Amino acid sequence: MTNMPRVCDYEGSDYRTRFWENQGREYEDQVERIALRRLMPATGGTLLDIGAGFGRYADEFLGYQKVVLLDFSASLLREARERWGNDPRFIYVAANWYQMPFVDGLFNTMVQLRTIHHAENVPGLFHELGRIAAPRGTYVLEFANKLNLKAIARYGLRQQPWSPFTREPVEFVEMNFNFNPGYIRDHLKVAQFKPGRTLTASHFRMGVLKSNVPTGLLVKLDSLAQLTGNWWQLTPSVFVHNQHPATNTAAPDHLFFACPTCRTPINEVDNQLTCSGCGAVWGNEDGVYNFKQPITP
Numbered sequence: 366m367t368n369m370p371r372v373c374d375y376e377g378s379d380y381r382t383r384f385w386e387n388q389g390r391e392y393e394d395q396v397e398r399i400a401l402r403r404l405m406p407a408t409g410g411t412l413l414d415i416g417a418g419f420g421r422y423a424d425e426f427l428g429y430q431k432v433v434l435l436d437f438s439a440s441l442l443r444e445a446r447e448r449w450g451n452d453p454r455f456i457y458v459a460a461n462w463y464q465m466p467f468v469d470g471l472f473n474t475m476v477q478l479r480t481i482h483h484a485e486n487v488p489g490l491f492h493e494l495g496r497i498a499a500p501r502g503t504y505v506l507e508f509a510n511k512l513n514l515k516a517i518a519r520y521g522l523r524q525q526p527w528s529p530f531t532r533e534p535v536e537f538v539e540m541n542f543n544f545n546p547g548y549i550r551d552h553l554k555v556a557q558f559k560p561g562r563t564l565t566a567s568h569f570r571m572g573v574l575k576s577n578v579p580t581g582l583l584v585k586l587d588s589l590a591q592l593t594g595n596w597w598q599l600t601p602s603v604f605v606h607n608q609h610p611a612t613n614t615a616a617p618d619h620l621f622f623a624c625p626t627c628r629t630p631i632n633e634v635d636n637q638l639t640c641s642g643c644g645a646v647w648g649n650e651d652g653v654y655n656f657k658q659p660i661t662p
């Protein structure tokens with residue numbers, strides 16, 4: 366890829382403490398976990414969390430043999446490692462999702478929550494995921510829905526310039542996009558994924574409800590409402606289950622990483638991964654693989 370899309374860089378960010386810890390988002394966290402459990406196979410071989418951040422919901426992956434937490438931010442991955450570092454199933458990979466450092470056909474399950482709103486090239490991302498999906502691999506995607514009730518109301522009241530009804534993504538703040546469900550489905554299909562069961566989430570993401578209704582009750586109501594997601598999607602958050610066809614060839618057992626620049630499979634020797642194709646050398650610093658910048662280009 367020559368013209369690399371922009372990346373929303375969270376390096377050094379306080380995302381965990383500023384957005385999640387004691388920030389009144391227990392409701393969102395719990396309903397997202399419910400939707401994820403409903404769509405993701407509970408057990409399996411290899412799982413990839415795309416844009417895993419600090420590993421907020423990594424405990425949902427304990428039924429897998431190998432769990433890759435991938436993020437552009439090495440600092441957030443170090444936070445994840447502080448929590449899960451002793452568990453040999455977890456692998457921490459700093460990389461750009463447009464250049465996945467993995468061999469073709471590797472992952473049985475891929476999940477992506479609260480991150481695609483930072484993708485300015487959705488077709489490029491889906492294309493990469495289609496490459497690394499194992500035959501019949503599952504991809505659970507959560508996306509920020511442009512066509513949500515709040516946006517419709519704000520547009521109707523002329524408090525928002527962009528229309529929620531059009532197909533193309535809207536960049537409402539620099540490097541923050543909302544998507545039309547039809548746009549997402551169309552591009553998943555182009556990348557050979559078959560979109561299936563859909564769940565709506567965060568039906569009650571409103572300050573007034575969250576501060577007056579017990580969280581447990583809101584979560585139960587949301588859990589029920591999620592089940593209507595195949596028929597309508599007007600919530601700010603939508604989950605969709607996708608399956609890749611059997612056409613990919615499964616990655617051989619002895620291969621895992623590939624050079625993100627030239628795609629040649631690479632193996633690790635003494636904390637370094639040397640690419641026999643282009644000569645780039647990639648490192649592993651404090652247990653986090655760094656595929657953002659080669660040690661030797």
Ligand SMILES: C[S@@+](CC[C@H](N)C(=O)[O-])C[C@H]1O[C@@H](n2cnc3c(N)ncnc32)[C@H](O)[C@@H]1O
Nearest residue numbers: 375416417418421436437438461462478479480
């Ligand atoms: C809002 S956070 C969500 C983290 C996590 N999924 C969660 O829900 O707690 C978005 C994450 O996407 C990551 N990200 C953004 N662009 C990326 C890219 N091009 N490649 C890899 N990760 C990226 C950011 O570093 C950040 O950790």
